[in-house]
Amino acid sequence: TQVIKPRIREILSKELPPELVSLLPKRWVKIGDVLLLPLRPELEPYKHRIAQVYAEVIGAKTVLRKGHIHGETRKPDYELLYGNDTVTVHVENGIKYKLDVAKIMFSPANVKERVRMANIARPDELVVDMFAGIGHLSLPIAVHCKAKVIAIEKDPYTFKFLVENIHLNKVQDRMTAYNMDNRDFPGENIADRILMGYVVKTHDFIPKALEIAKDEAIIHYHNTVPEKLMPEEPFETFKKIAREHGYDVEKLNELRIKRYAPGVWHVVLDLRVYKV
């Protein structure tokens, strides 16, 4: 959270109708040297000039108008307002994340979870990340916990950055990437720990996660849940599906990551699963 820089106000108050100055964005997100700026519709006619001033004062090469994230591969729909290069390297918690901010989601609200992953595993574990993205959650495990990681990502463009990030962070000796739908991943009974960093339909992937899991394993299970179904959900659904597949489950921890939509939370459960 930031307050509007006096310099931005000073420049733009000379160029905008006075009633619009108070609508200028007071907060923004900077990913590497790309700025994500939420802009009210009233500012539409001035959007390119506003973006240019923010870029110059804050120090960014490109500005995107913040929009929404959609669909199976969680693609953003941000409008380019200033500059043209949307590929950048974002450094967080000692990790280099290279990505195309215009086409790949990188949620500032998930920072706590990325940081939490940095000391979650032991070095002798094999961790499988079923929804790897650019390595959002599994690079911290490979870099800081020094565990072995298998990262699965379906989208070819996102996968390209995942592979680059493995090399940028010099973890190619312990992190391997697969460009495939995780349901086609052939490994069975191999993982000590599984990351399921996905939303909306994560429950569809529980049987596959149990197939990849060892007889006893930890699963970091993300999903989106209507507040009125909490705290029973999403644990009850997980437990039901796990039992159908011969596993019992113990809930170790539950965290709210962010509000996903009105009345809907993105949560993560740390679950111990074991074959019965």
Ligand code: SAM
């Ligand atoms: N796990 C990271 C996090 O929580 O910050 C990144 C999450 S990103 C929202 C989810 C990623 O999963 C996307 O890059 C998407 O392309 C990928 N994905 C979706 N369905 C998949 C599947 N069936 N198999 C492999 N990857 C998949």
